[in-house]
Amino acid sequence: QVQLVESGGGVVQPGRSLRLSCAASGLTFSNYGMHWVRQAPGKGLEWVAVISHDEVNKYYADSVKGRFTISRDNSKNTLYLQMNSLRAEDTAMYYCAKVPPGDYGMDVWGQGTTVTVSS
Amino acid sequence: DVVLTQSPLSLPVTLGQPASISCRSSQSLVYSDGNTYFNWFQQRPGQSPRRLIYKVSNRDSGVPDRFSGSGSGTDFTLKISRVEAEDVGVYYCMQATHWPPTFGQGTKVEIK
Numbered sequence: 207q208v209q210l211v212e213s214g215g216g217v218v219q220p221g222r223s224l225r226l227s228c229a230a231s232g233l234t235f236s237n238y239g240m241h242w243v244r245q246a247p248g249k250g251l252e253w254v255a256v257i258s259h260d261e262v263n264k265y266y267a268d269s270v271k272g273r274f275t276i277s278r279d280n281s282k283n284t285l286y287l288q289m290n291s292l293r294a295e296d297t298a299m300y301y302c303a304k305v306p307p308g309d310y311g312m313d314v315w316g317q318g319t320t321v322t323v324s325s
Numbered sequence: 326d327v328v329l330t331q332s333p334l335s336l337p338v339t340l341g342q343p344a345s346i347s348c349r350s351s352q353s354l355v356y357s358d359g360n361t362y363f364n365w366f367q368q369r370p371g372q373s374p375r376r377l378i379y380k381v382s383n384r385d386s387g388v389p390d391r392f393s394g395s396g397s398g399t400d401f402t403l404k405i406s407r408v409e410a411e412d413v414g415v416y417y418c419m420q421a422t423h424w425p426p427t428f429g430q431g432t433k434v435e436i437k
Binding site for chain 2: 241243250251252253256265267301306309310311312313314315316317318
């Protein structure tokens with residue numbers, strides 16, 4: 207079955223950078239758009255970014271626009287999120303999620319990776 | 326951005342009894358293609374979200390039939406016909422009709 211496994215989280219100082227990865231298996235990765243969604247501690251879900259299956263289209267939440275970059279390597283079945291100029295408010299669990307066929311939302315989610323921005 | 330307002334935010338329920346969660350949108354969620362891209366997710370404690378319902382009323386594979394979704398336009402409802410212990414968690418509505426995708430605040434379901 208479809209499996210998404212995030213990695214790359216950790217503790218980082220404000221202003222620094224971090225790159226998250228999401229390894230996909232059990233699907234033809236290049237056929238699907240992918241999202242990043244985050245959840246601050248004890249809070250709700252916040253959509254972060256989405257990328258089309260062919261990397262042509264990328265969209266970002268206003269809260270991360272200009273600081274975060276979503277990308278993918280279809281030859282490696284891997285999704286990325288490059289996070290620059292990190293702020294305390296970026297502290298969250300980051301999930302990758304797959305775009306279902308014929309839809310614009312998300313169906314399968316990974317288990318998440320934790321990012322903590324703190325001095 | 327589309328605002329989704331869930332109610333109640335906390336829902337204590339008795340095992341075996343029904344439960345209902347409402348989600349109201351700040352604008353119609355009917356897309357130009359006639360579809361309504363509205364979903365319900367369940368997040369059990371310590372787990373990642375799991376989609377239960379897509380396009381208002383379609384259950385995902387493996388989701389028990391005690392879960393049902395209904396609604397149209399701006400008003401949507403998730404119903405659990407008979408709550409079981411494994412249903413404890415937070416339930417989120419989500420729309421992908423309008424950009425950007427947005428989530429409701431979440432409704433915490435707990436057993437009385």
